[in-house]
Amino acid sequence: MYYDSFESPLGKIHLLSDDAGLRQLTLCLHHPFEHCREWKHSPQQLAPYKKQLLEFLAGERTEFTLPLAPEGTEFQHQVWQALRGIPYGKTRTYAEIATEIGNAQACRAVGMANNVNPIPLIIPCHRVIGSDGQLTGYRYGLAIKQKLLDIEKNSG
Structure with a gap:
């Protein structure tokens, strides 16, 4: 798993991904981001997500084109x-x-x-x-x- 955090107009955003795609996006409003020791800090791995998110928040992007891998039922x-x-x-x-x-x-x-x-x-x-x-x-x-x-x- 790879993680990174960055500041946005909504506050700090945390991203978590693996080779399948983005697993989690968290807006950190009230709680700190806690990562597992097995996770690797990798701004370069998450740079495309950060770029598209910042474009979206600036009103410059209407759709996302990167792989997602959410876990759920x-x-x-x-x-x-x-x-x-x-x-x-x-x-x-x-x-x-x-x-x-x-x-x-x-x-x-x-x-x-x-x-x-x-x-x-x-x-x-x-x-x-x-x-x-x-x-x-x-x-x-x-x-x-x-x-x-x-x-x-x-x-x-």
Whole structure:
């Protein structure tokens, strides 16, 4: 596993990858990044991810083109794949995602899959809103979610 951290407009971002692709992206708001001894600090390995993330946060990139390798259940992968299908600058509701993956009653489960999304920003869980059009739950807070949506709205 390779890791690196860098400062961004959202604060410090931590990346973790292996040869299969990016495994985890963490916004460090309140807790320090703890890495395993087996992980290798490798800014060069993660440089392409850093570049694309900074371009996205600057409103210069609308899609990511690097390999991802998130770990999760089959259901979580279905949800995350549906999230990746939400167009830049658009939003979907939890109910719409549940229906899209063929389980219209799974709105809460979709919310939980969003909550444990290991690669936020790139797997855009910030694009999922409540059925009333309001912002709802985001692991890093609604202010960050709104900021991400504003970046997309103003540059898309």
